Amino acid sequence: MVAIAAGTTAPSPGDRWSGRPAHGAVAVDALCLDRTEVTVRAYARCVADGACPEAARTISYGAGEQAGSAACNAGREGAADHPINCVTFAQAEAFCAWRGARLPTALEWEWAARGPDGRPMPWGDAPLDATRANVLGTETPDALVPVPRRAPLDDGWAGTAPVGAFPAGATPEGVQDLGGNVAEWCAPFDPADPRRPVLGAAWGDDDPAAKMIGGAIAPTDHDEFTGFRCAADP
Numbered sequence: 001m002v003a004i005a006a007g008t009t010a011p012s013p014g015d016r017w018s019g020r021p022a023h024g025a026v027a028v029d030a031l032c033l034d035r036t037e038v039t040v041r042a043y044a045r046c047v048a049d050g051a052c053p054e055a056a057r058t059i060s061y062g063a064g065e066q067a068g069s070a071a072c073n074a075g076r077e078g079a080a081d082h083p084i085n086c087v088t089f090a091q092a093e094a095f096c097a098w099r100g101a102r103l104p105t106a107l108e109w110e111w112a113a114r115g116p117d118g119r120p121m122p123w124g125d126a127p128l129d130a131t132r133a134n135v136l137g138t139e140t141p142d143a144l145v146p147v148p149r150r151a152p153l154d155d156g157w158a159g160t161a162p163v164g165a166f167p168a169g170a171t172p173e174g175v176q177d178l179g180g181n182v183a184e185w186c187a188p189f190d191p192a193d194p195r196r197p198v199l200g201a202a203w204g205d206d207d208p209a210a211k212m213i214g215g216a217i218a219p220t221d222h223d224e225f226t227g228f229r230c231a232a233d234p
Contacts, residue, residue, distance in 0.1 A: 001032040001232065002173050009111055010118030028111040033104060034229035036163035036176050037083035037184065040073045043095055044080075051098040056086045059223040071144060071159045071224035081162040083182045083227040089196045089219035092185040092228035104231035106186040106197040106214070112171060113178045113200065113212065120209050122171045122178040128208060130154060132169035133180030134161040136206040149206045155180075159224070160203055179208050182227035183215075194218070198226050 009026045046052035055074035072086035073079040096102050104112070113122045123132055130137070130153040136145060139154045157165070160181055170176045178184075183202040188195070195216035201208030202225035217226075 001230075002035050002175050003234065004031050004033055004108075004112050004173055004175075006030040007111065007116050009107070010114065010116060012110075012118075026107065028107060030234050031104070031108055031112075032232045032234055033108070033112050033175055034231070035174060037182055037227050037229050038092075038095060039081055039163055040076075040084050041080040043074070043084040043087070046095050046098045049098065052094050053091055055084055055091065056222050059086060061217070061221050061223065069224045073160060073224075079160070082160040083163055083177070085160065085182050085224050085227045086222045087185075087227065088222050089185050091222075095228075096230040099230055101230035101232045103185060103187045103228060106189050106199060108231060109178075109184065109186045109197075109199045112173070112175055115172070121169075121212065122175065123169050124172075128153070130156070131166060133166055133201065133208055134177075134203045135180050135201060135208050136204050140203075145204050151206045157203065179212065180205075183211070183225055185226065185228040186214075188216075202226070 006029050011024045013022055047054050057068050057072045057074060059069045073082050093103055134155050134157050135151050137151045137153045137155050140158045144158055164176045169179055178200050180201050181203055183198045183200045186197045186199050188197055196219045197214055197216050199214035201211040204225045205211045
């Protein structure tokens with residue numbers, strides 16, 4: 001884990017779609033945050049220990065199980081060091097609890113990614129390039145993501161990448177992959193909201209800066225673009 005000092009966030013205009021409330025400067029306590037997203041290998045240890053359900057190899061958006069996805073990483077050959085994906089909010093919570101940790105709150109995640117100045121991307125103001133994040137570039141075939149848009153770069157990974165493969169995109173504290181690879185489950189801004197926040201850009205996003213505001217989805221949803229990392233109090 002990486003130590004994130006306490007501080008005060010930049011004001012935020014909020015976002016209705018993600019459930020992010022508008023707020024002024026907000027004090028955030030110090031925390032520890034995983035340097036990388038939780039891997040397939042780490043999640044498999046929790047499954048073997050009987051503390052985590054197996055990750056799905058299908059995607060679901062609330063309308064029942066859909067066809068299996070080639071981009072779900074559990075059991076996929078060569079993906080042990082890639083982020084676990086296709087997991088629900090409860091599965092993410094179970095893994096972090098098994099480790100004696102927890103999911104970060106959405107405010108903590110935002111603080112780690114943006115810092116006190118509200119930087120647009122975890123690494124700062126520098127433009128996106130192929131060394132900073134795993135996003136939807138020219139390397140991804142239409143068969144995997146059937147949309148016409150692509151970032152004008154080739155980051156070398158058609159789906160997820162091994163965690164920590166883009167060190168140039170780390171935050172000043174050294175937290176990696178907040179701006180690509182998979183978006184991440186967080187504890188909600190409003191506990192009464194039936195949805196759960198998913199923050200950060202993923203490998204299926206062509207414009208990661210626009211997706212850093214995140215979204216909010218049903219906690220039972222699971223897809224190839226969503227994983228998680230854990231947090232803990234210092």
